[in-house]
Amino acid sequence: MELIFEISTAGRRGFIPPKLDVDSYNLSDEFKRAVPPKLPELTEGDVVRHYTNLSRLNYAVDIGFYPLGSCTMKYNPKLNESAAAFDGFSKIHPYQDENTVQGALELMYNLQEALKIMSGMDAMTLQPAAGAHGEYTGVAVIRAYHEHKKDFERDEMIIPDSAHGTNPATATMNGYKAIEIKSDKNGMVDIDELKKIVNPHTAGIMLTNPNTLGLFDENVLQISKIIHDAGGLLYYDGANFNAIMGKARPGDLGFDVVHFNLHKTFSTPHGMGGPGAGPIGVKKFLESFLPVPTVGKKDEKYFLDYSHKNTIGRVRSFYGNFSVLVRAYAYILTMGGDGLKRASEMAVLNANYLRAKISKTLEVPYDTKPCMHEFVATTEPLLGYGVKALDFVKRMLDYGVHPPTVYFPLIVHEDLMIEPTETESKMTLDKFVEIVEKIAKEAKENPKLLQEAPHITPVRRLDDVRAAKQLILRWK
Ligand SMILES: Cc1ncc(COP(=O)(O)O)c(C=O)c1O
Numbered sequence: 473m474e475l476i477f478e479i480s481t482a483g484r485r486g487f488i489p490p491k492l493d494v495d496s497y498n499l500s501d502e503f504k505r506a507v508p509p510k511l512p513e514l515t516e517g518d519v520v521r522h523y524t525n526l527s528r529l530n531y532a533v534d535i536g537f538y539p540l541g542s543c544t545m546k547y548n549p550k551l552n553e554s555a556a557a558f559d560g561f562s563k564i565h566p567y568q569d570e571n572t573v574q575g576a577l578e579l580m581y582n583l584q585e586a587l588k589i590m591s592g593m594d595a596m597t598l599q600p601a602a603g604a605h606g607e608y609t610g611v612a613v614i615r616a617y618h619e620h621k622k623d624f625e626r627d628e629m630i631i632p633d634s635a636h637g638t639n640p641a642t643a644t645m646n647g648y649k650a651i652e653i654k655s656d657k658n659g660m661v662d663i664d665e666l667k668k669i670v671n672p673h674t675a676g677i678m679l680t681n682p683n684t685l686g687l688f689d690e691n692v693l694q695i696s697k698i699i700h701d702a703g704g705l706l707y708y709d710g711a712n713f714n715a716i717m718g719k720a721r722p723g724d725l726g727f728d729v730v731h732f733n734l735h736k737t738f739s740t741p742h743g744m745g746g747p748g749a750g751p752i753g754v755k756k757f758l759e760s761f762l763p764v765p766t767v768g769k770k771d772e773k774y775f776l777d778y779s780h781k782n783t784i785g786r787v788r789s790f791y792g793n794f795s796v797l798v799r800a801y802a803y804i805l806t807m808g809g810d811g812l813k814r815a816s817e818m819a820v821l822n823a824n825y826l827r828a829k830i831s832k833t834l835e836v837p838y839d840t841k842p843c844m845h846e847f848v849a850t851t852e853p854l855l856g857y858g859v860k861a862l863d864f865v866k867r868m869l870d871y872g873v874h875p876p877t878v879y880f881p882l883i884v885h886e887d888l889m890i891e892p893t894e895t896e897s898k899m900t901l902d903k904f905v906e907i908v909e910k911i912a913k914e915a916k917e918n919p920k921l922l923q924e925a926p927h928i929t930p931v932r933r934l935d936d937v938r939a940a941k942q943l944i945l946r947w948k
Pocket of ligand 1: 542602603680709711712733750
């Protein structure tokens with residue numbers, strides 16, 4: 473597709489301002505540009521066509537099935553968008569006086585309260601702007617707690633080998649050594665190994681439950697006891713909260729700090745790094761370490777609370793990604809408690825249905841018990857035909873679906889991590905199964921078809937590494 477500069481024609485205009493009906497003012501030369509800016513020259517129609525065509529090159533959850541494991545690409549109700557666009561929310565300014573933004577503060581306060589109830593935590597901050605940012609903030613709180621107790625010896629954070637890469641990155645950025653713990657043959661934290669690893673240096677453990685294999689670790693209470701007995705704290709990576717909303721609360725399972733991925737669980741269009749919100753919740757004894765401000769309420773008035781005595785400081789300008797908070801709150805209100813619980817049930821049902829169907833075509837390791845909201849399959853046996861997981865999923869693009877996550881978690885080779893979410897119908901899931909079956913057949917009969925896929929997309933195979941490392945963002 474041509475760039476907007478390439479379709480520019482000198483002298484073409486999208487807008488011609490009316491003739492001046494006031495005196496003109498002669499700006500002094502020092503404020504004038506020496507050379508006019510090189511802007512594309514187009515009509516309004518050209519611009520509309522250009523951006524509409526550009527948007528059609530993209531794939532989105534509003535176009536089709538998007539089973540991107542660990543990302544919870546569920547349908548985002550448009551009602552939430554309308555709420556986020558209300559003038560009273562979208563046109564306020566963070567420097568406004570508290571008295572003039574009581575509605576916005578009330579929304580944030582109520583959201584904090586709802587998240588506290590759902591997670592079983594006692595205090596909340598909405599500041600972090602993403603899951604990874606929530607992790608960073610939560611582990612900074614753990615660190616501040618140990619330091620406050622003058623417990624400077626604790627410099628290790630335990631992280632399962634199935635964890636998302638942001639977990640070890642978070643631990644490292646907070647100055648901890650990330651200590652990897654192996655999963656056992658059922659994909660759970662290996663308890664014997666854990667008992668050997670914990671020691672007076674243990675600051676805590678970061679756990680995702682259900683984990684990235686889509687499995688709920690039933691030993692969580694035992695894990696909690698082992699870590700707490702050793703003086704460490706438990707961090708809950710809540711990116712997979714979509715599987716347990718209204719069913720289990722991390723706070724009841726022994727976790728001390730939790731982050732939510734509002735943009736996944738509570739519906740916000742997301743992808744490619746934003747926009748997001750990663751609020752964290754903590755138990756009472758950690759409340760004083762939270763970043764400031766949080767939102768408080770006194771005598772029916774809402775206020776920004778800067779009173780946290782041992783605060784780790786600010787982690788973001790102002791109060792977080794406010795419009796994401798509005799969407800999440802709208803979602804929670806429209807779903808209600810029973811609706812949220814039902815959403816989790818449907819997410820789990822859909823994943824199990826898909827797993828049962830797909831396991832007839834692809835191997836599904838760790839399938840000793842039902843999965844939660846997602847599962848992991850592998851195309852490893854197809855390596856014999858020269859077909860990699862990447863080839864397999866690139867071919868899916870030709871059939872009009874977004875590929876699942878690949879090569880994560882790292883403990884399964886050539887894997888596809890599939891998360892259908894609760895908003896997909898049986899018809900969509902059945903179509904996806906058909907596509908998987910077709911591609912598995914093609915892999916054996918005509919591997920080249922997969923190796924050279926996709927065939928019908930606007931761009932074919934990109935060099936992922938170069939595309940990320942050598943960005944060309946300027947038109948020359
Ligand atoms: C298990 C898990 N933890 C943490 C994250 C990080 O969340 P975010 O992408 O919002 O930074 C993700 C993201 O996919 C995840 O799947």
